[in-house]
Amino acid sequence: MLRDALLVCGKDLRIELRSKIGINQVAPFAAAVLLLFGLALGPSRPALQAAAAGLFWVAVLLSVVLAVQRSFAVESADAARDGLRLSGLDPAGIFLGKGAAIVVQLLVLEALLTAGVALLFGARLSGGLVLFAACVSASIGLAAVGVLYGVLSSGARVKETLLPLLLLPVAAPVLLGATKAWDDALAGDPTHAGVWLSLLAVFAVLYVAVGTVAFGPLLEDA
């Protein structure tokens, strides 16, 4: 299963590296979202600093939708999904592999966005460990639920509108937990961050487990 996961993850990441859609479209999209937040909130530095964590995670959440859509657009072109089904790879491995590829992409994106909030909003990056732990656990949770809903909606003709409707409300606790962990870390007082990190971890573990079990039947149906 893990070997299959590595294969699928490697395949997805190679496609992303070669097509450069992530670098050319998703990252600029996230940067544009940050700029627009700045315009919406005005140039007041204290207001931007206070909102930096929330804006960062909203930008990440919007980018997750794009990354998941991209991950399944790759499969629907040239009947690749049938190939994937015929390949005899463990469905749980495919789920974990696709999820891992999205996690890697999200972590790269989050690194870029971190630089963005530091530059544009003047956020002081303290509590680096908490920031990083929140990024990792939130990305795993988002990728797991994203891949799950991605395969659920991938067969539908209305997938472009269906996926955000399904994904964004479910991701609400991740947005809340990650934002609060970041808020505490950026404010230099990470005493409560543990609660939020454990919330993110519970979310990630739960949806990785559900996805590992449910992905197989859903892939058959898609």
Add this chain to the structure above:
Amino acid sequence: MRTDRALRALGVAALAGMVATVWLGLFVTPNAVGFADGTVRLLYIHPPLAWVMFIAYGMATLSSLLYLWPRTRHRRFDRLAGASAEVGVIFTGLTLVTGSIWGRTTWGVWWAWDPLLTTTALLFVLYLGYLAIRNVPGDPETVARRSAIAGLVAFLDVPIVFFAVSWWRSLHQGPTIDLATRHSYVHGSMAWTLLLGFVSFTLTYVWLMAHRYRLAALKDLEDDQGLETALAERWAEAVR
């Protein structure tokens, strides 16, 4: 047939319960001290609406589980899940509206970021998504399995959302207005009216869901056996 008669009796009972609740709630029970003029009367509909919302989603989740369990896999559980979730979404909407009106008159705001309110609002959106995925066309078995998994994924999120929002409020803003304590001052005719409200709203839920279920069953029949059979059934019903 017998089920038809039972359904009709249920509908009449639900309607009678509603009328009695409205009459008791608006004209018989006293106005409570500490509430803006008459707003306490929302007590007889708001908690029952929320209660129905919980049993509707509980029923939808249970049916989804029963559908996914290989031994109990039957299309009727898929229909039941869909019917119950649909009624649940309506009652969630009504819970939010009545809660908002109550909030405006009691707290002076239409919306407060209270854990219960926020969770309910997210629940509303979550299950709208569930209904959207139910409507995605496909082979009936595929749609049923997809919907059952989507229903479970949505339901699993509810406790996480609730805890997250509760911590969010308690850690950063101090205790919020506790919606629960207010209800403990209910007594006498108010308690009876509230109880009647719970019963009649539950009956209404069962009645609505049963009709929605029957409609779904007819729809499946139409898909399976063609329009002719379904039309004949419908005509037979009208003649009786």
